[in-house]
Amino acid sequence: MLRKNVPLTSQVLTEILTLIEQGEFVSDNGEIPSEDELSRRFGVSRTTVREALAKLELGGVVIRRHGVGTYVSPVLTAHPGAVRVWLDDAPNFMDLIQQEGGQADCTLVDISLTQAGPLAGPLEIQPDSQLIAIERIFRSDLVPVIHSTNYVACDLIDPHSPETVFAAYNCGESVYDFLEQWCQRKVFNQKSEIGAIAANDRLAAQLGCSPGDPLLWVEEIGYGKKLRPLFYGLNHFRADLVSFTEMRHPSMWLRKSR
């Protein structure tokens, strides 16, 4: 059953998750077997089980209580499909929309070259550098919900030519896929900033709402190795259709010892 080159903790995580998805613990009021029992059942050390549970707790899948036990998170009962999204690495917008039960599609508005200009700062390149700009609209059941623009420094696609990339571009893929496919780069860290803004005329037209309507925006900067910025993304979401949820775990908050 055990496979090579896959960390044991990931395999254990998958096993536990499968059991949860199968509703294995529903009859037990969501209580998951103790760490000792799980380590016996899977034939691994308790440390390994604990690491898997830690990740599941971070992902909001389970809740652990000192001296009591480990439970399936109650938010999952209200939002059952949520488990799968949290598990995807770098979930893309298509998956997110389908996750919510909508039929997802993506339209390429524009893919072209542009000057770095004000993005030279965040991308840590020269202002006169060329960028590839990818502008897309994502719809759920034919209703536009996300407007997304991503910028990648043009020299990252070397040795490909921009024309080659433009011609072969696949609209549904995420920036991460793009960077891996054309630039052989991986995103190691990412800074996200989230805010709200009123729709201007252009965004309103593209998102099918009225100018002045509130939008959520998310600005992302992805970093590769050596902490070099790889892409800059600016995404706008219809605020009447989208909100973000997360579980916080005070027990995991950093805490200065006194």
Next chain:
Amino acid sequence: MLRKNVPLTSQVLTEILTLIEQGEFVSDNGEIPSEDELSRRFGVSRTTVREALAKLELGGVVIRRHGVGTYVSPVLTAHPGAVRVWLDDAPNFMDLIQQEGGQADCTLVDISLTQAGPLAGPLEIQPDSQLIAIERIFRSDLVPVIHSTNYVACDLIDPHSPETVFAAYNCGESVYDFLEQWCQRKVFNQKSEIGAIAANDRLAAQLGCSPGDPLLWVEEIGYGKKLRPLFYGLNHFRADLVSFTEMRHPSMWLRKSR
């Protein structure tokens, strides 16, 4: 040097953090000593050091790269004070504002009893239950930036009377403080939802902006032990003055083994 009843990993975390704040690693281009060296230096096992580093990475303070080393996060160079906010457990709005360099103050708009009504669902109580509603406005340098309303089930303050609580209420404290002081309860988990909305007349007046202006809203539900809801909070932020930042660490994303 070692103290009782404080986990070693927390003490190590504090030590490392102090070194970072003192600019100890600036000359090394932000590179932090290896885990082996740290474990030797602090006289603890490498596991303990790793746990401290894991929390620091989660908090966005450091970045670890397999086979390379551990580095102080570059976002801290641009945002040096941010370390302290991340370290506070349950940071309150006063701290957040001061963190950003503003002079913080808080005005109590209203503290009173109200019917649970539509909040009965999220708080898992009866619709005719009494709630304590606390409405406040937080300002930075005399400019209103946050409007906050929190609801706590009235029977949680037992044996205190609402009047006692109203009279003694300290406006600057967070809901967490309130729950600990008056209800002897601790928040174990919290669900946060974030979205955007246009200001209505009332919010606009209180936040000193125009009706229709975009606002960020954050809805919070805090859970105590037995996963019982303890409070419901609804906060609105001036979107022209506030945005939220976070670091994501793909290496920590949950990942199904294939």
Next chain:
DNA sequence: AAGTGGTCTAGACCACCAT
């Protein structure tokens, strides 16, 4: 090849909670 962080073990003891 050397050095780093990542995974894993087996076992110990502690802190917390329910009963």
Next chain:
DNA sequence: TGGTGGTCTAGACCACTTA
């Protein structure tokens, strides 16, 4: 008091990056 999760150790080996 018994069972749970939380902390901690000492040591082993692996996987990754750089030189």
